[in-house]
Amino acid sequence: MENSGAQLAQEIQWIKRAQQGEPEAFGPLVQKYQQRVFSLVYHLVRRRDEVEDLAQEIFIKAFRAIRSYNFQSSFVTWLSRIATNHCYDYLRHERASRVSFYWQMGEESQQELEANAQSQPEDALDHEEQLALKDLVEKLLERAPENDRKILLLKELQDYSVEEIAEILNLKPTTVKVRLHRARKRMLEDLRQWREENKRS
Amino acid sequence: MNCDYLRERLDNLWEGAESAEVTRHLAECPSCAREYRDLRVVGAGFRLMKREAEPEPSIGFAERLVRQLGELSKAPSVAEFFERAGRRFVYATVVLTFLALLAIVLPATGPVRGLSIADIQLSGPEAQMANADPFGESSLQDAPDLAPEEVPAPAATHEVK
Numbered sequence: 001m002e003n004s005g006a007q008l009a010q011e012i013q014w015i016k017r018a019q020q021g022e023p024e025a026f027g028p029l030v031q032k033y034q035q036r037v038f039s040l041v042y043h044l045v046r047r048r049d050e051v052e053d054l055a056q057e058i059f060i061k062a063f064r065a066i067r068s069y070n071f072q073s074s075f076v077t078w079l080s081r082i083a084t085n086h087c088y089d090y091l092r093h094e095r096a097s098r099v100s101f102y103w104q105m106g107e108e109s110q111q112e113l114e115a116n117a118q119s120q121p122e123d124a125l126d127h128e129e130q131l132a133l134k135d136l137v138e139k140l141l142e143r144a145p146e147n148d149r150k151i152l153l154l155k156e157l158q159d160y161s162v163e164e165i166a167e168i169l170n171l172k173p174t175t176v177k178v179r180l181h182r183a184r185k186r187m188l189e190d191l192r193q194w195r196e197e198n199k200r201s
Numbered sequence: 202m203n204c205d206y207l208r209e210r211l212d213n214l215w216e217g218a219e220s221a222e223v224t225r226h227l228a229e230c231p232s233c234a235r236e237y238r239d240l241r242v243v244g245a246g247f248r249l250m251k252r253e254a255e256p257e258p259s260i261g262f263a264e265r266l267v268r269q270l271g272e273l274s275k276a277p278s279v280a281e282f283f284e285r286a287g288r289r290f291v292y293a294t295v296v297l298t299f300l301a302l303l304a305i306v307l308p309a310t311g312p313v314r315g316l317s318i319a320d321i322q323l324s325g326p327e328a329q330m331a332n333a334d335p336f337g338e339s340s341l342q343d344a345p346d347l348a349p350e351e352v353p354a355p356a357a358t359h360e361v362k
Contacts, residue, residue: 023267024267027263114242117242133246188239
């Protein structure tokens with residue numbers, strides 16, 4: 001979401017007025033970034049019915065904390081940081097396991113699905129196969145350590161650059177690169193381990 | 202399972218960079234081929250998740266939020282009032298408790314002092330007087346009420362002529 005010079009100046013005005021405690025000036029900022037926040041919340045929490053409530057809480061939190069925004073990073077990065085932390089606070093309390101489509105498939109179907117995923121674009125897979133693949137990745141994300149999950153979601157689902165992730169998570173870009181590599185590696189290792197566990201059971 | 206070829210190129214392959222060299226290696230190395238298959242599966246899962254239609258804010262989300270913020274920004278002033286009033290109440294209680302304790306601890310007659318040299322040196326009629334009527338109250342009680350005109354004027358020593 002690129003800002004032109006005039007848009008940026010306008011946004012700065014809104015932020016400064018919101019910092020003076022004007023909720024009306026916060027309205028255009030909500031309008032501008034609501035879809036971004038909804039998208040981030042949805043990918044982090046994966047529950048459609050919770051997204052609007054969480055987004056509302058995030059914007060209220062942001063308005064209350066807006067005096068601490070010092071224009072060092074972009075407003076959307078600052079907002080994303082609040083959203084990410086809020087979602088993780090929520091997930092810590094609300095984590096619940098859901099039915100796993102992937103693990104309900106027989107071993108043969110799993111292998112067929114994996115072969116199909118390798119040989120053809122995911123759009124060409126049938127609906128059940130698509131559901132199973134999404135479910136598999138969701139489950140792997142749930143099993144992943146929190147730091148891995150955050151970084152993978154921001155990179156793979158939100159398309160943030162390494163530099164933006166560094167700002168959101170308050171890390172150096174080089175640290176983000178190292179953690180991203182480790183998170184990907186761990187996720188593949190976990191898939192192998194999980195498959196073994198399922199075979200044994 | 203000990204081949205590091207794929208792991209060393211993990212980030213590039215994850216982001217879709219393939220080459221003829223990689224394809225050749227995968228054809229020869231079952232462990233990397235297995236790992237690559239997992240990588241493709243996970244990558245496909247992520248891409249499908251990303252493509253899912255994201256929930257959208259309901260109509261009037263921003264307006265409702267601004268209204269709510271307006272109500273919330275009024276609420277803290279009430280809370281602040283109670284907080285400030287509460288703080289004052291605590292300070293007042295502390296001061297009053299301190300004063301009450303002070304009143305209990307200190308004797309009603311005022312500060313107590315030890316015997317001074319003057320007390321020790323009192324003797325004879327002065328001492329008797331002091332013992333019998335330390336505050337001279339009896340002399341006041343016994344004294345006849347004197348009307349102002351009856352107060353004897355001090356004797357004039359010099360007559361003004």
